[in-house]
Amino acid sequence: MADFEIRDLRASVEGRQILKGVSLSISKGEVHAVMGPNGSGKSTLSHTLMGHPGYTVDGGVVTFKGQNVLELEPDERARLGMFLAFQYPVVVPGISMTNFLRTALNAKRGYDGKDKSKQIAPKEFRSMLKDELDVLHMDDSFLPRYINDGFSGGEKKRAEILQMAMLRPEIAILDETDSGLDIDSIKFVAEAVNRMRGPDLGVLIITHYTRILEFIKPDFVHVLVDGKFVLSGGAEIADRLEKTGYSEWVTEEEPKEVA
């Protein structure tokens, strides 16, 4: 069995079934890409995997470290080693990025406000942060700012990857991380993700476009259409989609990329 196993996942939003039986095995060390046209269920997949309360699981199992993650709370999933880089990172006024990162890191280390020995030392925290900021070509001016508040599209996405780098997940889901990114930001983000690639990390990239896959080479590509995979294979599938789009499966107008 793979490290992260999705079996026959079905999910709905507001009573409408979106995922109609998705199965996928991800082993650590692998990068999988899920590609699909608008409305195919890409966001539903990422949100359902992370446990967003607006999505209802209708069936299936997701196994990670011997647990059915569908039965866990979102924060339990994260502490188990899952990470979701949001397509639309949420602006949370009143909480600084530093406070957010430190609290998340401490939660991962099992610090519950009592056992101070589990808390990350300020020095260690700062030096970790500095290294990752450098990789992402970010300066520390955004750390005292509120979470994603006033960040440009590129800054938000880089901040997502920064969080990933700090939390060191074992399964990372990147949901449309390339949308709204300028080419420099894509390169920095890809560089940071590539640095993390290795035997301890499995990656699931969810994307409409092939662009990000030029920078983060996937080992496997799966095409999601109407809530089901219609094609799975190697990186060559991305090349095929680059040329023909999703016209084999759906007739859609090529939407403009949303900034």
Next chain:
Amino acid sequence: MGLTSESLEKSLLQGEPGWLRERRQTALAAYERLPLPAKTDEEWRRTDVSRFNPADFSQLEHLDGLKLERPAGLPAGVILQPLRMAAMEHPELIEPRLFTLVHGDRDRFAALHAAFFTGGTFLYVPDGVEIDEPILGQHFSHHDGTSVLPHTLIVAGRGARFNYLDEYIADNESETGHRSGSTEIFLGEGSQVGYVAVQKWGRNVWHFADQRAELQKDSTLRLFNVTLGGKFSKTRVEASLAGEGSNAELKAIYFASADQFFDFHTLQDHRVGNTRSDLLFKGALQDVSRTVYAGLIRIAKHAARSDAYQANRNLVLSDKAKATSIPMLEIDNNDVRCTHGATVGPVDPEHLFYLRSRGIPESTAKRMLIQGFFGDVLDRIPFEHARKLVEAELESRIG
């Protein structure tokens, strides 16, 4: 002993100057004359005082129950004294001002406060004097079932600049009783005053407070009100912009839990033009608590180029808690800028999910969001000492 003329004579009037005795007697007469506010009165429609009987708490606590932190090296001419003492020693400064902003005949409770006020502070900062260190006044209640009714009178001379904190502290968290904490602030031309009031009386008291400031030309007030204590707390915060170029910032936070009821009434009274007021009241409610906010921006006919902002934001943390917000405008001039808004809502589920998706447990995430909700307004507390105090109080209550 009741709240009568005899008890007033016996407990308070001894040694007080004639003008003050008279003022107390007049207020007492108003108290006896005024009826309980009727439910038909808009201001009291949602505020139930029918179960409050002041006579239950007729024992007045300590007449000068005030600790004044006198900063070292207070400049010459600055007067900082318990109000009753100051009334005897500096009648020329106090007689023309005391209870001229906060009126003793406004309602039954204001009358009671004006008749029986005890303790309280008088602060006078002469023209041109600037004080860097904040001045701290602490008002304590020590006993259960008493009345503690402090009154603060602040006079800022021309160009004076200083910060002052009133802290209302209960010895006993579960005390019952009648509490107040009213304040009058006179801002002279070009003065800059920071005023913070932190109300943390016990959980079972009835609290009534009137804070009112009058701003002369080019003066700036930064007022910050914190309401945490009481079973019932009614606070009126009013700024009268009487001089051109004056600027009032009125901010508040409140945190209501269990069965607490908080009522706020605000007034931004633009009496002349070229004046500015900026009000933000933010509160969080949990359990079965209730809050009512009603705020009025009033811009007089000739007060052109006034700029007024008013917002009340409520974070409702329980299905059984209820916040009511009523913004009101009364504008008699077209050449003004005026914005107001109110929000009442729960923690944003998207915010909560975002924090939890990073491994932060739900309870911690909620606490962070509550603190975050207050974050922007906490930044407006005019001085560091008060900011630290309020942050610590909030943190212990949010848990």
